[in-house]
Structure formats: structure tokens, C-alpha cells
Amino acid sequence: MAGTSNTSPSRGADSIRKLGEYKQSPWLDFIQRSYTESGKLKGLVDLDDLRGVTSNPAIFEKAIGSGTDYDPQINELLAKDALPPGELYETLAITDIRAACAVMHPVFEKTKKIDGYVSLEVSPYLAFDTKGTIEEARRLWKEVDRDNLMIKIPGTKEGTVAVRDAIEDGINVNVTLLFALDAYKAVLEAYISGLEARAAKGESVADIASVASFFVSRIDGKIDAEIDRRVAAGDKDAEALKALRGKVAIANAKLAYQHYLEVTKSPRWQALAQKGAQPQRLLWASTGTKDKAYSDVLYVEELIGENTVNTIPPATFDAFRDHGKIRASLIENVDAARQVLADAKRLGLDLDGVTSTLVVEGCAAFSKSFDTLLGAVAAKREAVLGKRLLHVSADLPSELRDIVAEAEATWSTEGLVRRLWKKDASVWTNGPEAKWLGWLNIVQERLAHVDELETLARDVKARGFSDVLLLGMGGSSLGPEVLEKTFGQKAGWPKLHVLDSTDPQQVSTFEKAVDVKKTLFIVASKSGGTLEPNILFAYFWDVAKKALGKDPGDNFIAITDPNSHMQDVAKEHHFWRTFFGDPAIGGRFSVLSNFGLVPAAVSGIEVRKFLESTRLMIESCDASVPAEVNPGISLGLILGHAAKNFGRDKVTIQASEGIASFGAWLEQLVAESTGKIGRGLVPIDEEELGSPEVYGKDRVFVDLLLGDEKPNSRLAALRNAGSPVVTVRLTDPEQIGQAFFLFELAIAVVGSVLDIDPFDQxxxxxxxxxxxxxxxxxxxxxxxxxxxxxxxxxxxxxxxxxxxxxxxxxxxxxxxxxxxxxxxxxxxxxxxxxxxxxxxxxxxxxxxxxxxxxxxxxxxxxxxxxxxxxxxxxxxxxxxxxxxxxxxxxxxxxxxxxxxxxxxxxxxxxxxxxxxxxxxxxxxxxxxxxxxxxxxxxxxxxxxxxxxxxxxxxx
Incomplete structure (x- = not known):
């Protein structure tokens, strides 16, 4: 196939359109809402015979992350449902993809499904995850629901396996991030194997399209940089090296095309072609010129060939329209291309190493762009939600700020936020942590069954109880105590009391504070084997029995884990109700489970509204939110690294009067989760602030503010003296649920920083x-x-x-x-x-x-x-x-x-x-x-x- 075309080059304002005469399809490597809505995209179809559109995380980062094009839809979506940033982005992206698909669909029909495609990429985070990639490919294919969609899957080893499965499923696939000839060969094999598997099941292979995106300019960027380095160092092969500048990437692409031509002539392919299968066309990507020494249309002009695609960035698109030269360049000088690669190998330019590096760097770059994109979406989401979210800010000494920024970058690079949400124990010690992470999803689970709590609330009110006395310890009592102190007694509802002491005077005080005959007793114990709630139950059962003159089971509720001793006790004593906790949640993380929600419901707190408010913060912290803008992750990294790197292991808690009880709950969370094996944070609650002179260099101050209350004036002096100050501002008391989750996640992160299991005690x-x-x-x-x-x-x-x-x-x-x-x-x-x-x-x-x-x-x-x-x-x-x-x-x-x-x-x-x-x-x-x-x-x-x-x- 080597040789030179006899076709004379042509140039002019219609160069893009003339690519079609050489059976190459021009696609646009760009998508943006205003571009589609303004008619500019359709204009390219009409003017230049544009035949497809590709997108990637970097493109969406620029489209969504800057400007205001997407703000109206963001506002509309968040007014209906407070989506997490990941889902918000995907909704925006799918809207764009569907709109572009509509513009390109006439091309799809005109070309009989050869062109007219719009590509949407699976999450770059899944580049090395076969199972995750195919699952997301299937989900996106179904969600977008457009026949001229292509799902972009990276050409990693793991992605290549997913390509085969996707093709077998009948999904159009754009395989991206291909650099090496061997990787392309594997991808083409995956495509053919997928079609064969589909045909073997008697399913059609005629309506499936695929392209293999071979990245070009990035190869020259790496190779040329190495050439320049060696030439500058006086390499003995300097002249031979300089002769290869700007040639390796094109030579690599030409040989990939030769492999394509060989495979499509093979009997194996011809058997599929007879069944109507389309060939998997090579698509030239990264065709914008990076080196200003080269022509700005180099990677378009030199890669023109039949049954190929060139996805062109906008600036290069305009440049080629203006002055691009057309010729069948892809089959020119193939032998010379082979010689270029042989010379590169002889001179030690290590193309294989370069292409392997580029795959890793490409995945990392797309992941970073995706992080930036999701961070921008998270910021827009936060701005729209405004005071519906609590707000976290931090004033940190520069040295701590730098270490936290470095840690945030590491968490993003290593995917630790996503791994945490996947309940991956390697985030901590690779011990039993995974079985204690039920708190991550408990709010959504409880919202799905919130009618149980609302029914309980109505029944309690109907029975006319004057008091509710909760008997518990630790995680079973401290959370409900915060709710009782924060919300107070609701008009028309019983007053909630929380007893968590074996002091006889205190037990007696609580007994006198309630009307025993009209009191609902809640016995809260996860295991049912804890001494204190058991003896408190024994005492108040006896008290209530004497007051009522009968067994008082109708006045008792149990909150416990399934199959616990307390469940047996409740059954034996004919308790009115028994509510179950989640065995995958430890006591100090249980406030947003039934251990906190049952006391909330019976005391008149609107649990549905409370949970929906709390969910806003959970979504602000979810797996899609990069560490840099994830309030729970960032807070945890501040607290963890302040202790680990600077010895600031005393977390001093200040709080507005209306939410002051939160400090006692936070004390338990911090101390029990982190204080072990000689490490950890020591919480300091209710210590009145002093002047900087009475403090050492071992403090971090956490200031919990309610409404518009101003910070304690002494915090400014402490901040100026170098103490880290974290401010958590709640708009209203209802956001105490958000604060619960924020600190639960933060303290779990502290455990990771300190390399401890934060869930044992x-x-x-x-x-x-x-x-x-x-x-x-x-x-x-x-x-x-x-x-x-x-x-x-x-x-x-x-x-x-x-x-x-x-x-x-x-x-x-x-x-x-x-x-x-x-x-x-x-x-x-x-x-x-x-x-x-x-x-x-x-x-x-x-x-x-x-x-x-x-x-x-x-x-x-x-x-x-x-x-x-x-x-x-x-x-x-x-x-x-x-x-x-x-x-x-x-x-x-x-x-x-x-x-x-x-x-x-x-x-x-x-x-x-x-x-x-x-x-x-x-x-x-x-x-x-x-x-x-x-x-x-x-x-x-x-x-x-x-x-x-x-x-x-x-x-």
C-alpha cells in the first residue's frame, strides 16, 4: 500500500468539506451548550459536512466549569431535588449529549449509521476497572437512549475487556486513549470478538459502530522533548535525532492504519462484513498542534485516508478550513514510516515506554479534569443551595495549609474519596473497617422508610404522653441529648429527657422530673448487653409497674440491633414497639439511624424534613466530590494533619448557646474514634476561651456558630497567634443533622491519616x-x-x-x-x-x-x-x-x-x-x-x- 497519491492537493475555505471526497469523516472535538443552542453546531454540519462530535472530561470541564450557560438548568434541577455534584454533572452532560445527538441525527440517517455520532465518556476514574467500566457504559447507554450515541471507553487493558462486552451488548463504542500499536491491535481484536459473540447468539451486528481513537500529537510531544534534551546535552547522534522530530507520531499512526487494512481484508472480518458489520474505523485524536515550529494543521493534513475519522479541536478546525491541504496522505511513504520507527528504536527513543506513560498520564489528566469539573459543579451547587447548607471555613497557618492541600491532592489522585464511599478498608488499616460503614447510607435508607417514624410520631401524640424518658449510654444517648437540647419541647408534644448515668441522685432526679403514668420509656441499647441501660430498664420498669398497677409494656419502646438480647427482653415484656438499628453502624455513628430518629420522632421533630436537610450535606460530601471541595474530607484532613504533623491534637470545641450540646456528642465521636494505640485527638468541650498566653501549640479550635452569631472575639487573637481555627456555621438548628454527618465523615478521614481503625473502641x-x-x-x-x-x-x-x-x-x-x-x-x-x-x-x-x-x-x-x-x-x-x-x-x-x-x-x-x-x-x-x-x-x-x-x- 506504500506510494504517493496522484491527486493534486486542494486548498481553500472548503477544505474540511473536501475530506469527505477522501472518505475521511471530520468530527468536532468540542461540545458546549451555547454552541449547540445557538445553531453553530448545525452550521458546521451544513457548511463543512461535519459528521460527528466527541467530548471528554477536559471539554466538559471548560464547558460547564466556566461561564453561566448551565446555571439555569442547575437552578431548575436543585429546586426540584438536591442532587449530588456527580449526578448534577451527569444530568447536565446528558442534556448536552442528547441535544448534539439531535443535531447530528440527520447525518446518522444520511450516512446509513456510519457517521452522525456523539461520544460520551465513562468516568475516567474507572479507567483501570473493567467491571465498573462496563456497568457504567451500560447505564449511560440506557440513560441517554439515543441510537447515534457512542460510549467512550479508555483503551487500557481493563477497558479493552469492557469494550468486548459492550460490543456484544450492542453498544456503540469509541475506544479512547490509544497510543501504542499493540494496544490498538488488542482493541480491534476486542471489537471483532464482541461482534462474533453477538452473532453467535443470533443477534444482529449490522447496527453497531465503533471507532478506535488513536492519539497523535502527544506522542511527538514526549519524543521531541527527549530529542531536544539529548541534542542539548551534546548527544553523538544529535543530527539523526533531529531528523526524527515531528515524525514519530505520524509514522506510528500510518502503521496502525496498515494493520487496519490487513485485518479488514482477512476472511475472519469478511465473514462479519457479510452479516452487515461495520469496520472499526481509526479515529485520529489529539490532532491539535502543540509545537509552534510545526504547521498548525500538520496532524490533519498528514493523516487523511479512507474509512478514518479525524476529531478536530475548534481552532484546528478553523485553521484547516482556511488553509488545509487535501491529499491521501495516510498511505504515502509507508516504508519511510517503518524506517522512522526503526530509527527511533535504534536511537533509544523508547516509543513503547512513551506510549505506556501516555496512557497513564492521559487517564490521570482526564481524572484531574474530571476533578476540576466536579469541583466547579459542587461550587455552583453550593452557591445555589446557599443557606440550605451549613458552611465550613478554615483559617490555617501557612505550613498546615500547604500540607492539607498536598493531602487533598493525594486523596484525589489515589481516588480515596471514592474508595471510602465504596467501603474499601484499605483507606484505613485493611482491617474490619468495611463492616462498620453503614452510616454512610443510613439517611437515604431511613428516608425510604420514613413513614414508619411518622406513623410512630402520630401514635405517640394520639396517646397523650407528657414525657419521653430515654435510657441509654454513649452513642445511644448523646445524639438524642443534642436533639433534645437543640430543639427543646415542641408545643403539643411530650418532653424528651435523656438519662445516661448510674448516679443514684441523678436517677432519682429524672424520676421526679417525669409523670411516670404518662411517660413513654425508650430503652436504647445496640447489643442489649450493656450494664447501664439494663439496670435503668429494671429500675424504671419497676417504677412504672407500681405507678400503673400493671405490666407497663405498652409504655416501653426498645431501640436495638436485630437478634440482640434487648430484642428478647422487649419481646418477653411485651414492649409497645421495637425499632432496629443497623448492625453495620457503631454507637457513636448511630445518631442518624433509629437510635437518634426514634427519639426525634416521638418528641415532635419532623424527621422527614430533618433527614432531607441532612441529605444535602451528605451529597456535598459524596464520592463524586473531590477532596479539595469536599467539606467532610477537607475537615478531616485538617484535623488529622494538624495532629500528625504539628502535634495539634487537642480539638477545642466552641459552640453557640443554641447548639452547645453538640460538643458532648462530638467529644465521643472524636475520642472513641481516634484515641487508640497511643495516637489520636483529645476533644476539649466547654472550655471557656482565654487569651493566647494560656495556650500552647497543641490546639485546633472548632467554632460552631448558629445563624448570624459572631465568632468569639478571642478567636481572632488565637488565630493571629498561629492557632488553626475551623468555623462551621449553621443557618438554623435543623442543620444539626448536617453537622452530625460532616463530623462523622471528617473523623473517619482522621482515622485514615493516623493509620488507625476509627470504628473500634x-x-x-x-x-x-x-x-x-x-x-x-x-x-x-x-x-x-x-x-x-x-x-x-x-x-x-x-x-x-x-x-x-x-x-x-x-x-x-x-x-x-x-x-x-x-x-x-x-x-x-x-x-x-x-x-x-x-x-x-x-x-x-x-x-x-x-x-x-x-x-x-x-x-x-x-x-x-x-x-x-x-x-x-x-x-x-x-x-x-x-x-x-x-x-x-x-x-x-x-x-x-x-x-x-x-x-x-x-x-x-x-x-x-x-x-x-x-x-x-x-x-x-x-x-x-x-x-x-x-x-x-x-x-x-x-x-x-x-x-x-x-x-x-x-x-
Missing amino acids: PDVEFSKVETRKLTSAYEETGSLPKEAPFAVDGDLSFYADDKNVAALGKGDAVSILKKHFARVGAGDYVGLLAYIERDLETRRWAQDVRMKLRDALKVATAAEFGPRFLHSTGQAYKGGPNSGVFLQVTATDANDLPVPGYRFTFGVVKAAQARGDFEVLSSRERRALRVHINGSLEAGLKTLADAISKAITGA
Whole structure:
């Protein structure tokens, strides 16, 4: 087939149209809504005999990402349904593709289905995923539903397998990103094999079209750059190298065409042709000239041949129309083309290596363009939704900002956002993480069954309950508590109360706060084996039975996982209702499941509206949103890298009064998820802001604002002093659901950064074990094991393990406390752990003490109440960094309460929990001291506060 055409070159304003005389089809490598709607695309069909349109992520990035062409449809779509950015983009793209298909359909009919095609690419993220590619190809083919559509599939090894399956399915395919002759041969084989498989099933092969897009100019870009480098370095073959400049890509394409000609003459192909099969035409892509030393129409002029396509970018299209020369160039000088490739190989230009690199780079470039495109769509979506979304912003020191930006780029490059949403455990430790990711999809699942919750709400209201008392711990209680505190009591609905303590005084307080006869009791326990909800159930079942004079099952609801012990209890006691959680969701991630939604529904919160609002944030964070603009991913990378790279592992939570309770829920999420194997973040809630002088360099501040409330004025000074500040602004309380999900995702990302499993809580379990040992001992003997203080000062008795006693020595309260707090160093924190009733007065006492400690020692301080913190921050205190100095406070209960069916009392359980907690702290070699108050709690707390003040100030 080598030789020179006798046809004289022609030029002029109709050069594009004349390509048809050489049986080459000009396609346009461009798509944009305004171009189609204005009639310009049809104008090219009429003027230049344009025969097809191709698109790719880079083209759509320019079309959708800039300008306002797509804004009206975006506004219209989001007014109906808050689509995630990926679905929003696809809807926009499909609208464009369908419109272009309509313009090109007359060409499709005129050419008897040879031309008139419009190409839409599968996600570039799937370039190395055969299964994902064929699934998306089938989905897009069905969704667009146009017979002159072509689905673009990359010519990777994985994509080539998908090409065969797509052809067998009857899908028109444009195989893209072909550079190497061997890759093209494999693609052509896949096309033929697909047709043969289809024919073997008795299905038609006559209506299927395919092109193989062979990329051209990028090859010369790589080869020429290597030639220039070697020539500049004084290579001995400089002249021979320079002779190859701008020739390798065209030579490579000519030999690909020769293979095409050979295959189409083969008996195997002719058998398919007799059945009406179209040949898979070669399509020349990347035909815009990159090197200004070459003609701007080089890659059009030199690749003209029968039964081929050239997809031409707009600028090159115009240039070729103006001054392109027409000749049958593709079959010219084929032997010379072979010599060019032989010389390139002899000179070590490594065409095979170049083409392999270009495939990888091409996929990466399209993925990056897709990231940019989806980021732009996400930004437009956020702008349209406006105040329907909470807003996240961050003021970061430059060094942290740079590392976070680098991490965001890595997450995009490695597809980690998509892998997380696919529940790929390799995002974390490749352990059991995948089985704990049900929270990612629970809102959509609950919305699909929201009528169950709405029916419950109507039934509760109809029954006239005055109160709802939830009995739970940790994840079963902290989320509902946020909802109760945030939304308050709704008019005409029962008041929600949340009890998560074994302190007998607190149990009694809650009992007195409700009208037992008109109270709906919710027992919330995932496993049904947790001690606290079980004994709270036993107590209030007995109370309700006495008040009602009958078994009170009709006044009880259970929330538990399927097949749990609590399900059996509910069935045995004839509970009114039982609602199930998702076993694939851990307690601290369960607030958006039934564990949070059932209490919400029965207290009058409109769960449908709440879930729909929450879904907006989930969609803002979904798999289609690149890390750079994904609020949950970005927040997680900030928190994770602040700790990992800069030691800023104390997350200090500030919150507007209307959403202040969110901090306690966030404490548990942060501490239990990240505080393990000596790593993690330590959450600091309700610590009043001070001046920069009282802080070290271990803080990140998270400011949760509601409405138009201004940030705390002290944050500006802290920011100026170099502290990272993240601001999360909610327009209204309903967006608390968005905040729940935002931080769930962020903390999952922190786990990835710190290389830990964020879904286990090993040290919480150890505390439970120690508590069970003590309560079991009490059941057997009627008393807890004896213990002796190492020092007594008035009503204060001090306890510690041998190592801590050796460090503290014996003496009065002030001297012991002075030595204890003298062990606090830079980067440490103080944990005040009080096993007493959590009420207004005790919380004020704790706040006063912690502020004095913070200001004197210049470290973070946590004030927690037991036993609730055991299911929350207790994990980080025991399993996280060994930077905590702990003062546990216990007291003799003024009054105690029995636990029906057990020998022990609530006071005994609380004491066992405190001792079990302290035992685990000691076994982890924490700096821990326990002080027990004998007698009046009020007087003892004052005495202790005075002693602490003297110990840290010397006054």
C-alpha cells in the first residue's frame, strides 16, 4: 500500500468539506451548550459536512466549569431535588449529549449509521476497572437512549475487556486513549470478538459502530522533548535525532492504519462484513498542534485516508478550513514510516515506554479534569443551595495549609474519596473497617422508610404522653441529648429527657422530673448487653409497674440491633414497639439511624424534613466530590494533619448557646474514634476561651456558630497567634443533622491519616470488663473488694496505684495535689473526672476548677462526669496519647437506689465503674489520682477546689 497519491492537493475555505471526497469523516472535538443552542453546531454540519462530535472530561470541564450557560438548568434541577455534584454533572452532560445527538441525527440517517455520532465518556476514574467500566457504559447507554450515541471507553487493558462486552451488548463504542500499536491491535481484536459473540447468539451486528481513537500529537510531544534534551546535552547522534522530530507520531499512526487494512481484508472480518458489520474505523485524536515550529494543521493534513475519522479541536478546525491541504496522505511513504520507527528504536527513543506513560498520564489528566469539573459543579451547587447548607471555613497557618492541600491532592489522585464511599478498608488499616460503614447510607435508607417514624410520631401524640424518658449510654444517648437540647419541647408534644448515668441522685432526679403514668420509656441499647441501660430498664420498669398497677409494656419502646438480647427482653415484656438499628453502624455513628430518629420522632421533630436537610450535606460530601471541595474530607484532613504533623491534637470545641450540646456528642465521636494505640485527638468541650498566653501549640479550635452569631472575639487573637481555627456555621438548628454527618465523615478521614481503625473502641471494653469483675464480686459477697487510701486529709481520701503513690508521696491534700499537677508538662492536658451527679451546680464547680487549672498550667483541660464519659472520652484517656494527667473525683452517695432483680445498688455500680476506670488508667501507666469525698458533697467539693487552687498557685 506504500506510494504517493496522484491527486493534486486542494486548498481553500472548503477544505474540511473536501475530506469527505477522501472518505475521511471530520468530527468536532468540542461540545458546549451555547454552541449547540445557538445553531453553530448545525452550521458546521451544513457548511463543512461535519459528521460527528466527541467530548471528554477536559471539554466538559471548560464547558460547564466556566461561564453561566448551565446555571439555569442547575437552578431548575436543585429546586426540584438536591442532587449530588456527580449526578448534577451527569444530568447536565446528558442534556448536552442528547441535544448534539439531535443535531447530528440527520447525518446518522444520511450516512446509513456510519457517521452522525456523539461520544460520551465513562468516568475516567474507572479507567483501570473493567467491571465498573462496563456497568457504567451500560447505564449511560440506557440513560441517554439515543441510537447515534457512542460510549467512550479508555483503551487500557481493563477497558479493552469492557469494550468486548459492550460490543456484544450492542453498544456503540469509541475506544479512547490509544497510543501504542499493540494496544490498538488488542482493541480491534476486542471489537471483532464482541461482534462474533453477538452473532453467535443470533443477534444482529449490522447496527453497531465503533471507532478506535488513536492519539497523535502527544506522542511527538514526549519524543521531541527527549530529542531536544539529548541534542542539548551534546548527544553523538544529535543530527539523526533531529531528523526524527515531528515524525514519530505520524509514522506510528500510518502503521496502525496498515494493520487496519490487513485485518479488514482477512476472511475472519469478511465473514462479519457479510452479516452487515461495520469496520472499526481509526479515529485520529489529539490532532491539535502543540509545537509552534510545526504547521498548525500538520496532524490533519498528514493523516487523511479512507474509512478514518479525524476529531478536530475548534481552532484546528478553523485553521484547516482556511488553509488545509487535501491529499491521501495516510498511505504515502509507508516504508519511510517503518524506517522512522526503526530509527527511533535504534536511537533509544523508547516509543513503547512513551506510549505506556501516555496512557497513564492521559487517564490521570482526564481524572484531574474530571476533578476540576466536579469541583466547579459542587461550587455552583453550593452557591445555589446557599443557606440550605451549613458552611465550613478554615483559617490555617501557612505550613498546615500547604500540607492539607498536598493531602487533598493525594486523596484525589489515589481516588480515596471514592474508595471510602465504596467501603474499601484499605483507606484505613485493611482491617474490619468495611463492616462498620453503614452510616454512610443510613439517611437515604431511613428516608425510604420514613413513614414508619411518622406513623410512630402520630401514635405517640394520639396517646397523650407528657414525657419521653430515654435510657441509654454513649452513642445511644448523646445524639438524642443534642436533639433534645437543640430543639427543646415542641408545643403539643411530650418532653424528651435523656438519662445516661448510674448516679443514684441523678436517677432519682429524672424520676421526679417525669409523670411516670404518662411517660413513654425508650430503652436504647445496640447489643442489649450493656450494664447501664439494663439496670435503668429494671429500675424504671419497676417504677412504672407500681405507678400503673400493671405490666407497663405498652409504655416501653426498645431501640436495638436485630437478634440482640434487648430484642428478647422487649419481646418477653411485651414492649409497645421495637425499632432496629443497623448492625453495620457503631454507637457513636448511630445518631442518624433509629437510635437518634426514634427519639426525634416521638418528641415532635419532623424527621422527614430533618433527614432531607441532612441529605444535602451528605451529597456535598459524596464520592463524586473531590477532596479539595469536599467539606467532610477537607475537615478531616485538617484535623488529622494538624495532629500528625504539628502535634495539634487537642480539638477545642466552641459552640453557640443554641447548639452547645453538640460538643458532648462530638467529644465521643472524636475520642472513641481516634484515641487508640497511643495516637489520636483529645476533644476539649466547654472550655471557656482565654487569651493566647494560656495556650500552647497543641490546639485546633472548632467554632460552631448558629445563624448570624459572631465568632468569639478571642478567636481572632488565637488565630493571629498561629492557632488553626475551623468555623462551621449553621443557618438554623435543623442543620444539626448536617453537622452530625460532616463530623462523622471528617473523623473517619482522621482515622485514615493516623493509620488507625476509627470504628473500634478497645479501651472502653476493658473498662467494662473491670466493672463486671467488681459487680460480680458484689453479687457474690455483698460488698466490693476492700481498698485503702494512701493518704487522708479531713473528708478527702486519696487513692492511686503503687507507681503513682511513689510519685506523689504522702501528705496533706495540698501537697499531694501540688505534686500531682507538677507532673503536667507542655502538650499535656488535665482530665477532671467526676463520678457525681451532673447538675447545674456541679457543672459550675467543674468549670471553675478547670479554668483555674488551665490558666495556671497553660494546658488543655477536660471536665467530664462519670459514668457517661466512660462511653465517650474515656477511650482517648486510656488508649490515646499518654499526655493526660487525671484527677478522678468520687463521693459517698447521700442516698442510694436499689436495682430490682440484683443484689447491688446504683451506688455500688457507680463505685465499681469508677474503680474499674481507674484500674485501666493505672494499667495504661497514666498519671492518675483519685480523691474520694466523705460526707457532704457540697462541702467536699469546696474543700477540694480550695486545695487545688492552693496547689497550683502556691497561695
